[in-house]
Amino acid sequence: MAFKTPADLQYTKTHEWIRIEGDEATVGITDYAQDALGDVVYVDLPQVGARFEADGVFGAVESVKAASDLYLPVAGEIIAVNEALVSNPELINKDPYGEGWIVKIRVAPGVGALMSAEAYSAFVDSIKHS
Amino acid sequence: MSDRIGLRRTPLYERHLALGARMVEFGGWEMPVQYSGIIDEHRAVREAAGLFDISHMGEVEVRGPDALPFLQHLVTYDVAAIPPGQSNYALMCLPDGGIIDDTFIYNLGDHYLVVVNAANTAKDVAWMHECARNFDVAVTDVSDRTGMLALQGPAAEALLAQVAGADLAALPFHGVARGIVSGIPAIVARTGYTGEDGFELFVAADDVGRLWDALLHVGRDAGLKPCGLGARDSLRFEACLALYGHEITEETNPYEARLGWVVKLEKGDFIGRDALQRIKQEGVQRRLTGFEMVGRGIARSEYEIRDLEGRPIGKVTSGMPSPTLGKNLGMGYVPVALSREGSEFDVVVRDRPVRARAVKMPFYRPRYKK
Numbered sequence: 178m179a180f181k182t183p184a185d186l187q188y189t190k191t192h193e194w195i196r197i198e199g200d201e202a203t204v205g206i207t208d209y210a211q212d213a214l215g216d217v218v219y220v221d222l223p224q225v226g227a228r229f230e231a232d233g234v235f236g237a238v239e240s241v242k243a244a245s246d247l248y249l250p251v252a253g254e255i256i257a258v259n260e261a262l263v264s265n266p267e268l269i270n271k272d273p274y275g276e277g278w279i280v281k282i283r284v285a286p287g288v289g290a291l292m293s294a295e296a297y298s299a300f301v302d303s304i305k306h307s
Numbered sequence: 308m309s310d311r312i313g314l315r316r317t318p319l320y321e322r323h324l325a326l327g328a329r330m331v332e333f334g335g336w337e338m339p340v341q342y343s344g345i346i347d348e349h350r351a352v353r354e355a356a357g358l359f360d361i362s363h364m365g366e367v368e369v370r371g372p373d374a375l376p377f378l379q380h381l382v383t384y385d386v387a388a389i390p391p392g393q394s395n396y397a398l399m400c401l402p403d404g405g406i407i408d409d410t411f412i413y414n415l416g417d418h419y420l421v422v423v424n425a426a427n428t429a430k431d432v433a434w435m436h437e438c439a440r441n442f443d444v445a446v447t448d449v450s451d452r453t454g455m456l457a458l459q460g461p462a463a464e465a466l467l468a469q470v471a472g473a474d475l476a477a478l479p480f481h482g483v484a485r486g487i488v489s490g491i492p493a494i495v496a497r498t499g500y501t502g503e504d505g506f507e508l509f510v511a512a513d514d515v516g517r518l519w520d521a522l523l524h525v526g527r528d529a530g531l532k533p534c535g536l537g538a539r540d541s542l543r544f545e546a547c548l549a550l551y552g553h554e555i556t557e558e559t560n561p562y563e564a565r566l567g568w569v570v571k572l573e574k575g576d577f578i579g580r581d582a583l584q585r586i587k588q589e590g591v592q593r594r595l596t597g598f599e600m601v602g603r604g605i606a607r608s609e610y611e612i613r614d615l616e617g618r619p620i621g622k623v624t625s626g627m628p629s630p631t632l633g634k635n636l637g638m639g640y641v642p643v644a645l646s647r648e649g650s651e652f653d654v655v656v657r658d659r660p661v662r663a664r665a666v667k668m669p670f671y672r673p674r675y676k677k
Binding site for chain 2: 234239
């Protein structure tokens with residue numbers, strides 16, 4: 178099964194995506210991640226205004242089976258959370274890159290290492306086949 | 308999911324892949340965790356039927372003139388109370404009362420079949436051989452040549468009746484019999500691990516593929532779904548059936564695990580009896596307790612439990628959002644004083660204490676045909 182990895186996004190090894198637009202960015206989890214997780218039943222969202230370092234745990238997505246921490250791809254401050262996920266966590270499964278977005282952040286200066294869509298696809302292939 | 312080297316596969320491995328299963332490591336095996344989705348499969352078992360590949364389970368035959376006295380020595384349950392054609396849950400305990408494994412013992416008339424947990428099979432078989440030294444008994448691990456399926460749910464009986472004789476579909480609760488299922492010689496038992504009516508079927512490993520195909524075929528219009536270990540876990544969790552390594556371990560005893568009913572102190576001597584008698588007399592310090600999350604958060608295995616003053620008092624053994632009940636539920640060990648229904652404590656979810664309240668167990672009342 179081929180997973181979607183839109184070319185205009187950047188990715189992490191912990192399966193988050195980030196769309197950086199100026200000093201703001203939107204963050205969610207990838208198509209591969211939502212599929213691996215199964216039905217998302219709960220999303221633990223951070224408070225607006227909370228600040229996190231790059232790779233800081235800012236929340237969690239949970240299926241019946243397990244909880245998975247969410248890591249912020251870059252340092253920043255939460256400026257919005259997707260409230261729709263509180264009552265409809267399955268949006269993450271249905272539309273991981275659209276309606277299933279998780280947080281918007283104000284990006285702190287000094288963005289760290291992120292992967293391109295191409296690099297992320299190759300990474301997913303490598304973990305799928307190992 | 309990076310390291311699958313050395314994992315064992317059941318004879319149905321290729322079929323699981325063809326059905327689109329997601330495979331995971333479990334107890335040294337590469338097993339399907341889900342096909343269509345855990346919630347979908349869970350509902351199928353509660354409302355219609357599900358078919359599980361549980362060929363990873365260990366099966367041990369016990370034969371010989373001393374089969375009964377040996378098993379009486381080995382387990383806490385009174386095996387003499389299991390007549391031919393019946394089965395029961397039983398525990399193997401250490402001399403100190405800690406639980407080596409939980410098992411199901413089937414009396415097949417000419418021998419006993421003991422089903423043990425996959426991850427414990429090697430440990431259990433070694434222990435059984437050690438304990439068998441002074442008995443005239445043959446203990447044989449037949450796990451590798453045995454396939455095992457579970458057909459579970461309210462539609463299970465009607466589905467089995469389409470591929471097996473009426474005598475098998477009419478087995479009583481915990482009954483077991485040899486028979487033919489879809490042309491395949493099988494041992495069929497009215498047992499399971501879901502809190503629903505259903506059957507477990509033992510066949511030769513070479514036949515389990517054909518049996519799997521036949522059952523999925525007869526169930527295709529009846530809502531039967533292939534189900535993975537994810538739904539197996541969520542179903543047993545709602546029925547508060549213990550999972551080895553979680554609710555029960557070598558560090559837990561049957562009384563604190565609420566399994567005192569499986570310990571028959573009056574049946575005569577057995578391994579762990581002295582310790583268990585003492586534990587029962589003195590009373591337990593902690594007890595397995597079911598709880599509902601009052602605050603927002605999902606309890607998970609190993610999460611810390613604190614009293615309302617913030618002192619650590621125990622750990623969660625299993626926790627998840629219950630698909631049938633729509634609540635975030637959990638089980639864990641807490642001091643006896645806090646194990647009563649309505650008691651409140653906190654579960655630490657990602658460094659945050661979230662309020663929980665003890666509730667009645669089981670969460671889901673099993674619907675066995677008795």
